[in-house]
Amino acid sequence: MRHPFLFNLLLLSAILMPLTGFANTSSRQHVVIGYYLLEKEQINHYPEAAEFPVSYITPRKAAMLTHINFSFININANGECDLPEGVETDKAAKVFSELMALKKHHPKLRILFSLGGWTYSNDSSPTVTRYRDAVSTPEQRLKLANSCVAFMKHYGFDGIDIDWEYPRPQDADQFVALLTEIRRQLTQENLQRPKKPYQLTIAGPGDVANMTRYYPQLPAIVAQLDYLNLMSYDLNGVWQARSNHNAPLFGHPDEPLISNPLRSLASAAGASQVSLDKLFPSPIASTIDAAVTHYLRAGIPAKKMVLGVPFYGRAFFQVTPENDGLYQTFVTESAENYQGDPALLIGCDSCTRRKEPRMASYAEIQTMLKAPLGYVRYFSHETKVPWLWHPEKHIFVSYDDTVSLDYKIAYLKQQGMAGVMFWHLGQDDRQGSLLGSLHRGLVQPVPRRISLSGGLHY
Template sequence: MVAGYVAPWKARTGGPNIKTIPARELTHLMYAFGTVSAEGLAGLSDRCLDAGACDGTAPSTAFGGNFAQLTELKRSSPELRILIALGGWSGSKYFSAAAATPRSRARFAQSVIEAFFRPYPGLFDGVDVDWEFPVSGGRPGNLARLEDRTNFTLLIAELRRRLTEFSALERRELELTIAVSAVPNKIINLEAAALAPLVDRIHLMAYDYHAGSTFAGFNAPLFACAGDPSPDLNVDASVNALIRAGVPRAKVTLGVAFYGRAVAGVPQENGGLLQKGTMASEEWGGSDGIDYRDLVVRRPEEQGFRRYWCDEAQVPWLYDAERRIWISYDDPLSIASKTMYARAHGLAGIMIWDLFADDGSLLLAALRILPVRRS
């Protein structure tokens, strides 16, 4: 499988939009994100953007806004599977409440059906739960409790049950996936072996290994490089940790990053690699990072940056010794390397965050390894 998230808030005139997504080159598309309310109910994040219900009015057609464009994608590529993704970094505050009791779990599962499947028949082929993160490690202010570890499993079990019932009514298969952190101290907060049989796939978010840090460590290294003080913060270590926790290889989808992260105030030693910086570089994306398409357009090597490649980690980096700015990112070569890894290790395929961050070359690099064949 080749699956990609679409971040609809990035859509802009003259830039990326849902109509430009290469649907025939994908098996799955995850629309990010639906929200979870303070009452623990699933719903639209932006009724105007998502469904065309602007200014408090209903859309002029059953499918408005981005959902109308998603419908067109399905019409042109009927084999494409579209999932509604719930939560994400900014939308996971109330998952803990939704998962807390049998009643709250049942209400949440039913609300998913009522918010996304009944009003938009045939549009969504499943649900992707992106709780960031059970127990600990999410955005400041998120609700969290130790019981989240078990409650997450129970929430997914209830959602699986409700989707199975609705599948029978619809006479079509509905998928259920989850997106999970690749960091070891978050993997242990999952009942991975119990979750695996409940879901179709587990999307491993194998990136952001040093997000929020000023350490010049790779955003998404395939393997550890020499001298890395955190040898368990890389794709290979994360995949193996998930498998050791009880997840079959064929249910692991390897997440790849179509963006980079930049750190300022990085010393010149070792081309900046593994050095301690001072802050995220606001000039090159700040704490949100920089999309690959935007990085390429700015031609960093014409602005004083030198490109480096780490054979061990199988990823590139950029460093400006004069301004002491260090950028970790993925390029076509590193994406191809990770895609080959996924194929060689019998994983389900790759998952992309996010499609709008690409200039076209990253997806192409992956498809040369994992071509999507349509009947």
């Protein structure tokens, strides 16, 4: 008997599309979803310790958003949706209250909470077993769903975003069952608020490698969702052998290619050679276009997909100087918890304070670029993203700016996607330049100067 995944491969979206039917996606308005991050220490000393308190979300900025996702809630030792251990309840309630107050002037704004995040749910996290256990039985799934819905109602949230990074293949069917239970409960709750129903979203992988964890279950997963937020960033980084773009839209002839992991998955399911070559060619470039294409080929409707963009950049050090640092070897610590020199990123004083020079916000990068420090900005007309190069210090920084976001907005419009999501609000400059660029791009026609040709499309 053939694996049902092969059935998905061959029949594709024409048959799978009817599986999706819960989303409130009748409006033509694009969504703009901004994650709002507060670490435990910031919550407990709010607002003094918060780098970006809620008050920084001005009415002008709030008017450009359709959703704010508070990050993060965790699963407690009892398998329930709860504040992370050590977070003071009264301080968290104050933050939530300030977020909800934004809706007084913008009643259509939705505030969701996000459950999980990389720190709490990745495979090496001390609390990842809570996620696996919480979906393992019907009783555990009901407990988690009940607690998440109760948390949502208690604090006045407008929905639930699940950011489990990522369920393993053996967790995938149970993950579908959890989403189904949460959707069932939200449907019941929505009978009491039909004008602004509670929503359910997830943050899903924006790279092909992590898609393999639950690719066969994707149609069933998305059937329960209002939106699938693609984390279409961190596609390349210091864990690889060569410098590359953090979130390239398209590929480049000179970049390193990767094996397509979905090809092996399809082959194991019995797909023919013709199907493999047509649907899952290998090797491929790690790009946004490749990820979106694979979601579409799984039968996921574009109108439920939200394109994720980064409001931060990734830095590489001791980079070989050819090609202005792009696609070159480098020497940079790749461990998740950085232990090296915190001052490597010239001009990023806050990176030094955080002891993490490998990542910088858009605001910090703009400060670096505007100061006379020796950085030079380049732009790839193939991949549609910029980078900085420091020819003296051999520093390469991949990031997104208002120009690259214009291309990504044009792309999501071309694909018919639901809108855009970004990580995160506190990384924009104080003027909200990136948010403003997203807003203008979504409400205005695509400028004639924006052409999506030139790069290696999947």
